[in-house]
Amino acid sequence: MAALRILPVLALLLGVAELLPQCSVTETQMKDVTYLLNQMLLTKDPNPSILLGLRLASKHNIPAEKKMLKNLQEDAIKKVQEGLPFSSGSVALYCLAMQACCEDPSHIAAPELSEGILDLGQLLEKKLNEELHSIETEGFPLTNYYQVSLDVLALCMMGKLGTESAVKKLIEAAENDKFSYGGSFSVDTGAVAVLALTCVKLSTKPPPEDVQNTIQQLTSTILEHRQENGVIGNLYSTGLAMQALSVNQVDYSCSQTIQAIIPQISAGAFDNPMAASQIIPSLEGRSYLDVTKLNCAADQDNLPFPKQASSTPLADKPINVIYTVVNNLPVWEPFRDTITVSISKGSTLLDVMKKAEKMSPDKFRFTVDISNWGPFVTSIQGLYGNDKDHTYWHFTSGSVSLALGVGSYKPLDGEHISATFSKY
Ligand code: B12
Known part of the structure; x- marks a missing residue:
C-alpha cells in the first residue's frame, strides 16, 4: 500500500511523461488494422511509404514484404542509373523503408552500376544539400519542408549527424512560420x-x-490543431501528429484519437493505401523512430495475402454536381467558368472533371500527374501549376478545402466544387 502511495510522487519526480502508458489499438480494433494492412499489401508499384508502414505493423506477410523490398531496391537502382526524378524526400523514404x-x-548491391553498390545515404546527403542551397538562394526548399524534414530524419536514423546546417534551417523555418500552405499550418509538416x-x-x-525548444514549440502548435473529437489537423495528418506527440511523451488523450480514427477505417476513409500507410504506425503504438529497433529475424509470417476486393458498381441514380474553375492570379488572364454535370451517384470528382471536359473541352480540359496518392491535377484550361512559382490547383467544396484528392473524393448531389489556381 505504501508503495502505491509513493507512486504518484515518484511519477512527479521522474516526470509524469516517462510513465505515460503506450497507446495503440485494442485487440478488437485489430481487425481494422488488418483491413488497412490488406489494402497496403495489394499495392503493386514500388512505394516506400507502404513498405515502411507494413514493417512497423505487428503482423507480417514475409514473402510480400521481401518482394516489396526487392522491387524498391531495383527501382532505386533504375532511378539512379537512368537519371529519373528522385526527390530528396523520396530518397529519404526509401532509406527508412530499407x-x-x-x-x-548505403550498401545496396547494384551490379548494374559501375561502383557495384548503390549508396542511398550518400545520395540523400547530396539531395539535402541541394534543398539547403535552394533555401539559401530562393528562401524555399527545392521541394518543401515536409521533405527536408524526412531527409533529416532518415539521415539521423542512419547515424549521419552531419546535418547540423539542415537542423538549423528547420529550426529557422519553424520559428518563421514556414510550415504553412495557403496560410494554414501544415500539421503533417510540423x-x-x-x-x-x-x-x-x-x-x-x-x-x-x-532543438528542444523547437520541438516544444511545434508540439504545442500541433496540439492547438487537435479537434474536440481527437482528430489532429485532419484525418490524414493525425497519424503523423500522433507519432510526433508520442515520441515526446506529450499527453493528448491518445485513446480518444484512436476512437475517432477507427470508425473512419470501415467507412473507407483510409482506403487509399498511402493514407493507410501513414496511420498504421500510430495505431500500432509505433513511430518512424522505431525503424532501427525492429528485429526482422523474429517476425512471424502471420498475415495471409488478401484477395483483391471487387469494386462495387455505381448506382444508376444520377446526381448533379456544380463545378467551377477559377483563376485570379496575375500570371494569366483571369477566368471563372461553371458547369453542372449530371453523373452517377458514387462517382469521383475525377469522373466529374472528365465529364465536364467532354461537355466543354475549351474551358474544362485538364491534365494530371500520377503520384503515390493518386492523380494530382497539374493543369486546367491549359494553366499549369509549378513548383518554382509555388502555384497549384486548389480544390474546395463551398469554402472548405477538400481533404482528399480528385481520384478519391466523391461529391454529393447538389455539391458545388471549385478548382482555384492558388499559391502555396
Ligand atoms: C507538400 C504537399 C502539397 C503541396 C505539393 C507541392 C510541393 N511542391 O510541395 C501542395 C500544396 C501543392 C499540395 C496540394 C494538395 N494536397 Co497535399 N500534401 C503535401 C504534403 C504536406 C507533403 C507531400 C510530400 O512532399 N510528400 C513526400 C514526397 C516524397 O512524396 P511524393 O508522393 O513524391 O509527394 C508528392 C505528392 O504527394 C504530391 N501531392 C501533394 N499533395 C497531394 C495530394 C494528392 C491528392 C495527390 C494525388 C498528390 C499530392 O506532391 C508531392 C510533391 O511533389 C502531404 C502530407 C502527407 N501526409 O503526405 C499533403 C497531402 C498529401 N495533400 C493532401 C491534399 C488533400 C492535397 C490537395 C487535394 C488539397 C486541396 N484541397 O486541393 C491538393 C492537391 C490538388 C491537386 N492539384 O490535385 C492530403 C492527401 C489526403 C488524401 N487522403 O488524399 C495530404 C496527406 C495532407 C493532409 N493531411 O490532408 N500538397
Whole structure:
C-alpha cells in the first residue's frame, strides 16, 4: 500500500511523461488494422511509404514484404542509373523503408552500376544539400519542408549527424512560420519536423537547447490543431501528429484519437493505401523512430495475402454536381467558368472533371500527374501549376478545402466544387 502511495510522487519526480502508458489499438480494433494492412499489401508499384508502414505493423506477410523490398531496391537502382526524378524526400523514404527491413540503404548491391553498390545515404546527403542551397538562394526548399524534414530524419536514423546546417534551417523555418500552405499550418509538416528533431535530440549529448525548444514549440502548435473529437489537423495528418506527440511523451488523450480514427477505417476513409500507410504506425503504438529497433529475424509470417476486393458498381441514380474553375492570379488572364454535370451517384470528382471536359473541352480540359496518392491535377484550361512559382490547383467544396484528392473524393448531389489556381 505504501508503495502505491509513493507512486504518484515518484511519477512527479521522474516526470509524469516517462510513465505515460503506450497507446495503440485494442485487440478488437485489430481487425481494422488488418483491413488497412490488406489494402497496403495489394499495392503493386514500388512505394516506400507502404513498405515502411507494413514493417512497423505487428503482423507480417514475409514473402510480400521481401518482394516489396526487392522491387524498391531495383527501382532505386533504375532511378539512379537512368537519371529519373528522385526527390530528396523520396530518397529519404526509401532509406527508412530499407532500414525497417534491417537492410543498409548505403550498401545496396547494384551490379548494374559501375561502383557495384548503390549508396542511398550518400545520395540523400547530396539531395539535402541541394534543398539547403535552394533555401539559401530562393528562401524555399527545392521541394518543401515536409521533405527536408524526412531527409533529416532518415539521415539521423542512419547515424549521419552531419546535418547540423539542415537542423538549423528547420529550426529557422519553424520559428518563421514556414510550415504553412495557403496560410494554414501544415500539421503533417510540423509532425515530420518534430520526428526529425527528436531523432537529433536523442542522438546528441547533451541535447541541443534550440532543438528542444523547437520541438516544444511545434508540439504545442500541433496540439492547438487537435479537434474536440481527437482528430489532429485532419484525418490524414493525425497519424503523423500522433507519432510526433508520442515520441515526446506529450499527453493528448491518445485513446480518444484512436476512437475517432477507427470508425473512419470501415467507412473507407483510409482506403487509399498511402493514407493507410501513414496511420498504421500510430495505431500500432509505433513511430518512424522505431525503424532501427525492429528485429526482422523474429517476425512471424502471420498475415495471409488478401484477395483483391471487387469494386462495387455505381448506382444508376444520377446526381448533379456544380463545378467551377477559377483563376485570379496575375500570371494569366483571369477566368471563372461553371458547369453542372449530371453523373452517377458514387462517382469521383475525377469522373466529374472528365465529364465536364467532354461537355466543354475549351474551358474544362485538364491534365494530371500520377503520384503515390493518386492523380494530382497539374493543369486546367491549359494553366499549369509549378513548383518554382509555388502555384497549384486548389480544390474546395463551398469554402472548405477538400481533404482528399480528385481520384478519391466523391461529391454529393447538389455539391458545388471549385478548382482555384492558388499559391502555396
Ligand atoms: C507538400 C504537399 C502539397 C503541396 C505539393 C507541392 C510541393 N511542391 O510541395 C501542395 C500544396 C501543392 C499540395 C496540394 C494538395 N494536397 Co497535399 N500534401 C503535401 C504534403 C504536406 C507533403 C507531400 C510530400 O512532399 N510528400 C513526400 C514526397 C516524397 O512524396 P511524393 O508522393 O513524391 O509527394 C508528392 C505528392 O504527394 C504530391 N501531392 C501533394 N499533395 C497531394 C495530394 C494528392 C491528392 C495527390 C494525388 C498528390 C499530392 O506532391 C508531392 C510533391 O511533389 C502531404 C502530407 C502527407 N501526409 O503526405 C499533403 C497531402 C498529401 N495533400 C493532401 C491534399 C488533400 C492535397 C490537395 C487535394 C488539397 C486541396 N484541397 O486541393 C491538393 C492537391 C490538388 C491537386 N492539384 O490535385 C492530403 C492527401 C489526403 C488524401 N487522403 O488524399 C495530404 C496527406 C495532407 C493532409 N493531411 O490532408 N500538397
